[in-house]
Amino acid sequence: MSAVPQVLTFDSWSSGVAAVREVQEVSVSSGCASHLCGSTFFSLRYGNAQTGDLRAPPPSRRPLCASETPDVLVFSPAGPVPVSASAEELQAALNNLWSIKPDSVTVTKQEDAQGSHYTVTFNSDRGLPVDVSAEDLKFALQGVPRVGQVKVEDLGTCRLPKWRVTWLTRPGAQPLMKVDDSAVIGNNVNFVVQEEVKGGLLTRGLTGDFFRVWEAEPQVEVYINGIPSNCSGRCSFRWSEEETPVVTGISPTQGSDGLRTLITITGTGFSSENASIMVGSSRCVVEEVTASSQVCRVGGASAGRYPVSVNFPSLGDARFAANRLLYFTQQLIVSSLSPTSGGVAGGTLLTVSGFGLGHIATVTVGGKDCEVVQAGDTELMCRTPAGAAGSHVVTVTVGNMSQTANATFTYDVDLTAQIWSLNPQTAFVTGDQLLIIQGSNLGGVSNDSTVFVGAKECVTAQWSKTRISCRLPVLPPGVYHVEVQVGNRGFPQARWFLLSSINTSIEYILEVYSISPLTGSLMGGTTLTVSGSGFSNDTANIQVSVGSRACEVASASENQLLCTVQSEEETHVVTNQGSHLSTFPRHPPGTKTFWTWSSAGPTYGSGYAWSPSSLRVFVGDTVRWRWEAPAFQSVGYRVFSVSSPSGSQYEGGALNSGEARTAEGFFSYRFTVPGTYYYSSGYVSASILMQGVVKVLSREDKNADVSVTVGGVVARYLPEEAPEEDEEADDEGVAAGSPRVSRSAADCVASTRCPPANQTSDSLSFSFSACSTPTVRSISPNQGSYHQLIHIQGQGFSDITCANEVSRVMGVYGRNLSSLDGV
Structure with missing residues (x-):
């Protein structure tokens, strides 16, 4: 130059x-x-x-x-x-x-x-020109979500534009429109929006509830689906002291269902009918009725002191003399224990029978808690604690009441099994591995013999006096205690030849240590390398998610997996089944009680408007138009871009379904650039236009948590660095202890200049970033044959050749791309 x-x-x-x-x-x-x-x-x-x-x-x-x-x-x-x-x-x-x-x-x-x-x-943020036509304004307003169909009339001049907007399909009071005139340049520019007629609800014919009148007495009201009913007779109700029953006493004041206790309730104003009598929440069944008393048999309940209530169906609730509540005490009774002996390691399921027990009862054996596993008013079961050989007292406590059983429980060394070894001591969360337990006096297979890992049963494969094998259950990562229930003799002792204790715990391992890279494209397609421990080799059994997006697993080993982040792209469907309305209610100026209907033209009904006519989508989304002409109508449809909301001619643009109109068809377009896209059907008949708008929004940067699930179990995140060395794996394929394997990212991955997501101690985050999103500007040539050399220009490509992947002619999916520009 x-x-x-x-x-x-x-x-x-x-x-x-x-x-x-x-x-x-x-x-x-x-x-x-x-x-x-x-x-x-x-x-x-x-x-x-x-x-x-x-x-x-x-x-x-x-x-x-x-x-x-x-x-x-x-x-x-x-x-x-x-x-x-x-x-x-x-x-x-x-x-x-x-x-x-x-x-x-x-x-x-x-x-x-x-x-x-x-x-x-x-x-561009152009909005509408100040000389916008009525048709353009109409379709622009209909492009705003939840506005519906409107009618727009141009009432202004060149120097003083003015429009009237009437709502057609959303009657009622509408919020006053707001106009942003900040982009208009001129002298003393001023836009004013005024409400001519307030919308409302037209009620044709007044129902009975409109004619309710003031009453001196309280009225009974009935509502049906929230609508008050009309009273056609006497609907008054009054409360009367003379008709209120009064309870003066009860006898006895304590007892039990087990003792078949009868309660006599006395008072005045009783009716000759069976009352509903409650002792706390337990019903007392009436057996005898007089003019001044009711006799009922007490029901079962946990031991404690409960208020008594009385209700007569024809009179209502009774009150108590001097407004003092009367109480009845349910007694605690322990009648029997079963069994009366078990192993010294505890674990025997002890059944306590009696009355007044309930779910709040606690049990001790020799002063140690017996864990309650099931409870009712007359029976409870608890698992005995470990105890010294000999007899021990059993005590049941409910609230502030305690009762000691007449029988005792005996710990017997001869009933105690021994465990010498347990293998493996680490496992996959998917379970199904074989757990081997060796020992002595383990008994044989019976309905009462069970192995528990945590709270879940390990399904028995083989059981003998010296060896048990069972299949591990599915469990979340963590350390679980293994309990062996030998019949109802209790748990075995875990000792090596009675000299030292052995570890009877097993660790389930599923951990995620890191992901690479930490940022990727807004459009998806990034390949994640997830490092951790306890993964499965079966990719069908693994699910990885990045926020709401799936990450499709391509390969997996016990310590590493590769997955591709999927796109959030959606497909939106637009049909021609909207209704063309041009008739609307009008409230004549100066009137308040009458409504008239005015018409701006014929009503064509369903099949002559796009539905929905306004869409908000994101970059990468696809819109699919489908149309089918109404029966017996000779009409045809197209979809093409127009330059204004009311345009009817194709003058170039992204959308074009073809030159020919068809009675039935479809057209799809994937939007890749943000903006507002007005489109039209053209004239589907001599006078009908169908207009619509698609507003395409940019996808915004955001962070999302990465979650790994194996066999339905979620992996836990351990942010600490994994050791370099790999511990030796056991026979089941899981390293002993807590294996952590350090894995480097794949060689064919570009570095990124984008800032990573902020990591926390309890979650692993991935950033969807515009900085990491490659952009394709051009493809040349755009057609050709097999082995055709294609030049793709854009930015955000990697300078590492193998990190750029072209998966099909019509699209480039950037995987782990850097922010470099290139061809």
Whole structure:
């Protein structure tokens, strides 16, 4: 380039075009030496303004009326742009152009041997022009979620625009619209929204509940589905002291279901009917009735002191004389124990029978707690603690009542089994491994002989006096105690030839230590390397999730797995089954009680409007249009982009289902650029247009927790570093102790310049980041044959060749890509 600035002109578009994110490329080359490029310049023109020759904007952005003359453009001094300008300098220069406002641009710069390449991205937020047509405003409003169908009338002039909006499909009071006029340039610009007619609910015919009147006495009201009913007779109710029964005493005041105790309740004002008598929450069944008493048999309940209540069906609840509640005490009775002996290691299931026991009862054997496993009012079962050989007393306690059994429980050494070994002592969370227990006096197979790992049963495969084998259950990671129940003799002692104790615990291992990389593409496709311990070789048994996204497992070993993060892309369906409505209720001005109907044209009903007509989707989502003509109607449909909400002609754009209209068909499009996309069906008949809008939003950066599940069990996260050495694995394939294996990431993975997610001590996070999202700008050629060489240009590719993967001609899925640019 010479020292005389050369002007490059940007493509521009009409102010009526909807908001878009357009990308334009500018390449500048110069033969000057690098230290001389500061004196070589260029300018960029957009509309009627250019860098280096800035003009002040006209005072109004609206179109000129026929009687007006154009404003004079005023030049303001500014220098041209040097060839060596940075992206920030060019971005600032372009954002100062009045012709670009209210839009803004973002500029990035790349340099190579051919010159400097600037990428200019327009961040458009145009809204609507001040001279928007009634049809454009109508379809723009219908593109707002939950607005429904509206009618718009243009009541204004060129200098004073004015519109009336009437809601058609969402009657009722609507919130007042708000207009953002910050992007309008002019003198004393002012937008005002006024409500002409407030929407409401039309009630045709008044029902009986509208005519309820004031009553001197309380009224009984009945509601059906929340609607009050009308009383057609006498609906009054009053409370009377003369009709209230009074309880004066009870006898006896203590007893038990086991003793078949009868309670006599005396009082005044009783009716000759069976009362409902409750002792606490236990029913007392009436057996005898007189004018002044009720006799009932007490029911079962836990021992304790309970209030007595009496209710007569025809009178209601009784009150107590002097307002003093009367109480009855349920007694505690222990009648028998079974069995009366067991092993010294504890574990015998002891059955205690009696009355007044209940779920709050506790039991001790020789002063030690006997763990209650099942309880009722007349029987409870508990597992005995370990104890010294000999006889011990059994005591039952309920609340502040205690009762000692007449019989004692005897610990017998001859009934105690011995365990010498337990193998393995580590396991997979999926279970099904064989647990081997060796010892003596283990008895044989019986219904009462069971092995428990934690609280779960280990299903018996073989049981003899010296050896037990069982299949381990599925359990979450953790350490669990192994208990062997030998019949009802209790637990065995875990000793090596009675000299020292052995470990009877087993550790279930499923741990995640790290993931690599920690950041990836917003669009998915990143391959994660997950390092840990206790994974399965069966990929079908492993599920990995990153937030709400699945991570499809490709390969797995016990200590490492590889998975590909799936996309959050969705498919949205739009049909032609919406209703075309143009008839609506109107409340005539100056009236309050009458409604009329006015019509703006015919009503075509279902099949003549898109449903939904407004969609909000994200980049990467697909919209699928489906249409089918109403029966016996000769109409046809298309889908194509239009430049305004009410446009009916295809003038280029992303959407185009074809030139021909069809009575039945479908069309799909995957949106890859944020923006607002208006579309139309064209005329499906002589006078019917179907309009719609898709608003495409950018996907935002976010962090998501990584979760690994094996066999339905969630792995726990251990943030500490794994040791380098790998402990020796046992026969079952799990390393002894708590194996942690350090794994390096795959060689064919690019490094990233993006900041990783913040990690916490209780979760592992992965960042979906725009910084890690590769962008494809162009593919050349876009058609060809087998073995065709394709050039793909963009940014965010890796400088490691094998880290870039092209999985199909129509798309590049970046996996572990860096932020480098390339081809």
